[in-house]
Amino acid sequence: MRSLGTSTAASSLVLAAALASAQVLTWDQAYQRATSDLQKLTQDEKIGMVTGVTWMGGPCVGNTYAPQSIPYPSLCLQDGPLSSRFANPITVFPAGINAGATWDRDLIRARGAAMSAEAKGLGVNVQLGPALGALGKIPSAGRNWEGFSSDPYLMGIATGEAIKGMQGSGVQACAKHFLLNEQEHNRETISSNPDDRTLHELYLWPFYDAVKANVASVMCSYNKVHGTWACENDELLNGILKGELGFKGHLISDWNAQHSTVLSANSGLDMTMPGSDFSTPPGSIYWGQNLAAAISNGSVPQSRLDDMVTRVLAGWYLVGQDKDHPPVAFSSWDGGAASVNVTTPAHGDLARTIARDSIVLLKNARKALPLKKPASLAVIGSDAIVNPNGANACPDRGCNNGTLAQGWGSGTGEFPYLVAPLSAIQEKLAGTRTKIVTSTTDDAAAGAEAARAAETAIVFINSDSGEGYITVEGHAGDRNNLDPWHDGNALVQAVARTNRPTIVVVHSVGAILLETILAEPNVVAIVWAGLPGQESGHALTDILFGDTSPSGKLPYTIGKTEADYGAHWTTELVDNFAEGLFIDYRHFDQAGIKPRYEFGFGLSYTTFKYSTLATAVNVAPGPTTGKTIVGGPEDLFDIVGTVSAYVRNSGRVTGAEVAQLYIGYPDSAPSTPPKQLRGFSKINLVPGQSGQAIFELRRRDISYWDVATKKWVVPKGKFKVYVGSSSRDIRLKGSFTV
Ligand SMILES: *[C@@H]1O[C@H](CO)[C@@H](O)[C@H](O)[C@H]1NC(C)=O
Ligand SMILES: *[C@@H]1O[C@H](CO)[C@@H](O)[C@H](O)[C@H]1NC(C)=O
């Protein structure tokens, strides 16, 4: 087995570029230039720079009016978190949830850098991603897959890497959605009302990382927060984002999420998108001349408009868009054909590497995997092939036909090609003696017949979700349940009952319930491949045939029943976030519920042994005392200690392990989850090799949000330290006292 957990040559080049790249200016330098430009602008020009030109009024999904007095363009804002939407050709990378499942900082950064290198080539100024505003407290919620994880720490680390990669490529990243947009049903009317501690320790947590990474742009969400729309919520925008977190960039509305002229301006909104509603002729134009009038009659101060413009200009300078930024080279409204080809073979290769390293091996009995030259192999299910009508047959990927490689909605891209699992298996087995039998529908009887004609069967099942403006097979964005679609359980049952060893491959947006499938004794292996993007089949065969050992780990929990999660989307117009801090594994741990596959779980073709835990933490208990800088209190990100452990590859093939650090807080921090992820390290090891996992603890990693003083506080007492291979496979335990 070659088994390289590392990147191939071409993606290594992207990686090196991503790690080397850096933004051009500091915020102070960017503000200096912005402030000097501000003096040259007329009032109308200022208004135009913060107002969208209306829906479909320019080539990008969002565009502003260009001023004449300074060399600054009509800003181009384009979706989204895994690709540049509508444009082609473009690389369709694995979804955020797959990037999260790699637990690989370098790959996540390289993905951001490559995506935004393509966006820059197309003339995009602001790329609308990463997505970090749906943490996934509700496992069936429609847009969880656009983000990285249901754990705020993993979401935060991934967010920071993604933004550094994107902005290093000269594109302004836009962290979205701010805040608490946890479901699609009633997203424009529901009010999310978490308590202050839950807000800070879960939902706001990754936005600290975004701001700390100097994100240029943040997008406020559709929903209300404590009864006030997010895009006109003074406490949330001025108080928390620009106050507590020290955000210096600009805040844009989600598309048509603005509801007022004066209140939104005074509450901290800096740019309205797309400048109107979606009707023709456009309605709801809250800014433009209405903002000018509101300034004239004194209800919005001139200083507020000047601040908006300064922030917008500063982001543009920050990433160097005043130099050599290409003009817009495509239109979203005419099929998206770009006048330049921004894709590269290296980006395709990177997409494959990320997809490969995100695959989570959930079950592997009787050493079913990797496949060892079977005489015959049945490949079963409509998810094994590309939709016969084409990979892009449905606008915004709003159907679930053929193999699933991204969800649906605005956070999608046009596949330049899509490597189906079946074609990759055929490619892999070309010239060998293995006979391939196929059944490429979800018909159970036909699937069983194919299985009977082969030695081993691989069954493909899936589960899709997306943004609520499209309903697919009765799912209005959010999923109706966590079962596989298209009667996938019946298909697997029929195949398994032919007594063939049955390998199940799951393409899904998130958790699906596996109990029915696991009840079949012939289901020997389950492979979770998530939403792998354009290189789907190649990444899968890299794992199935053992060229690489699987190294992905679950970025969320797979429960035995949906009720085990204690959270489903609501049709009420208020969500009080009653579960508080206890979402995903925090809830399973607290409630003593055994999950089917726990957060952080994933098998390998090799084994790893842990040893030599060392802990050195040196910090006094108490609150942060530093002044607020970009990202929050100056001392919040101080490194206050390290935990380390050795990991040895004790098996027979090369493989990568994600060593994970969980921390349990002392009782002086009231009702905190039993353990919380606070470090991880992915180490690639050849057989017999050892590596050291070093986890640096920042002050925030051992702090909780004290609602009385409104500060991050390090509690006094004994902290528990857990290092292991998943949130429940703890190999080493220790403690430290502050
Ligand atoms: C000022 O103008 C804005 C925009 O036309 C309007 O919404 C607001 O009601 C006006 N306020 C006053 C006090 O006249
Ligand atoms: C764009 O470039 C890629 C190489 O990255 C090539 O495979 C593809 O055919 C090109 N597409 C077009 C439309 O020119």
Ligand SMILES: *[C@@H]1O[C@H](CO)[C@@H](O)[C@H](O)[C@H]1NC(C)=O
């Ligand atoms: C998707 O599949 C359904 C059911 O087979 C079919 O009716 C529909 O036309 C397909 N749509 C596309 C765009 O392929």
